[in-house]
Amino acid sequence: MIEDITIGQLQNWALTIIAIGTATYTIVKAVKKAIEKGFEPVNSKIEKVDKNATMNYIVSQMADIEKGQKLDGVSKMRFYEQYQHYTEDLKGNTYIHDEFERLKKEGKL
16 A cells, blocks of 8 residues: 555655645744734724823822822832833833932932
8 A cells, every 4th residue: 555655646745735834834823914914903992092191100109209208118109110011111201201310319219
């Protein structure tokens, strides 16, 4: 039975498997790209909500600090995490950065 298989048949079989694999890869890649493109508006809105929520949190905390309230250990860690998220992940660099630097310079942070 195995001795009846020719090299040409093996070659055709291998080419068929490669063609199926390539076609499957191409289809999966195209579907993935279409899904990502479809989610772009949703992801954009999520990023905008994230940035606004982060900014609101930071501004609220800085307002409390400006009023003389101290942040305890965990709250201070969370504040710095959110500020880092704002500056590094969200690429924010606005009046919040200026206020952060001012509070830091004055020893309030």
